[in-house]
Amino acid sequence: MRDDKKEDRVSDTSQPRSSGLMRKLPLIIILFAAAIGAFTLKDYLNFQTLADNREALLAVRDNHYALTALVFMGAYALIVGFSLPGAAVMTLTGGFLFATFPGALFNMTGATLGAIAIFLAARWGLGERLAEKMDTSDGLTKKIKAGIDDNQWSMLFLIRLVPAVPFFVANLVPALVGVPLGRYAISTFLGIIPGAVVYTSVGAGLGEVFDRGETPDLGIIFEPAILLPILGLCALAALPILVKAARGKQGI
Structure with missing residues (x-):
């Protein structure tokens, strides 16, 4: 009888550990693939x-346009989903192969699918439990979580629009604070429109750049004519947050 009880205790303790590891496995695979890709694929x-x-590439596109578009979006999703190097190159490739439109649409679709993969892996492995702990905690942690929950749409658009926020960070943070999948997917697809259109349009002119033996200028997004409108969109995204904060201080 004692041996049976010991076995039951062992199985009871090992099952949560194994299930916890399985939940983290997709995120571990992504991080492992990202580490390997950083060293093996950058060249x-x-x-x-x-x-x-x-x-x-142009010949394949001309002969199999629809298939090329599907393969391109799938490859883009894999690169983003596994956080592999080359996302910027893929964005420009979308413009090079498919012009600004529908190239921007293909880029946005691939990037969003990859972002959703990271989001689901992070939420399944860490996000749900972390969000629950933040909800049940007290003090500053709970206030931060409540502030994010009250302004989810604005925060999601803001982290997508600000060029300084790394794409990988913008993918992980919403998963860790309990953002719903649908809201995350919509804000990702719409929030990356400005950057996607800018870089896709650069890619549409790559043929001439390559003919001159030059390298495309990825810093174009920081030029005033492009950066200022994006900052204007950031201000609009942040406006509801500021209004709510002002009303809270006034006790409205």
């Missing part, structure tokens, strides 16, 4: 590779 997913293979 392949670059502008030189695109320049060397541009004729072949």
Whole structure:
């Protein structure tokens, strides 16, 4: 009888551990793939590779347009989903192969699908439990969580619009604070429109850049003519947060 009780205790303690590990497994795989990709793929997913293979890529696109678009969006989703290097190159490739439109649409779709993969992995492994702990906690932690919950749409659009926020960070943070999947997906797709259109339009002119033996200027998004409108959108996204904060101070 004593041995049976010991076995039951062992199985009871091992099951939560194993299930906890399984929940974290997708996120662990993503982080592992990101670490390997940072060292093994950086010499392949670059502008030189695109320049060397541009004729072949254009030929494939011309012969199999729909299939090329689907494969491109799938590859983009994999790169974003596993946080591999080359997302910027893929965005420009979308413009190079498919022009600004529908290239921007293909880029946004691939990026959103990849972002959703990271979001689900992070939420399944860490986010749900972390959000529950934040809800049941006291003091500053609970206030931060409540502030995020009260301004989810604004916060989601803000982290997507601000160019200084890394894409990987913008994918993880919402998962860790309990943002609903639908809200996350919509804000991601719409929030990346400005950056996607800018970089896709740069990619649409890559042929001439390669002919001159030059490298595309990715800093174009920080030029005043482009940055100021994006900052204006950031201000609009932040406005509801500021209004709520002002009303809270006034006791409205």
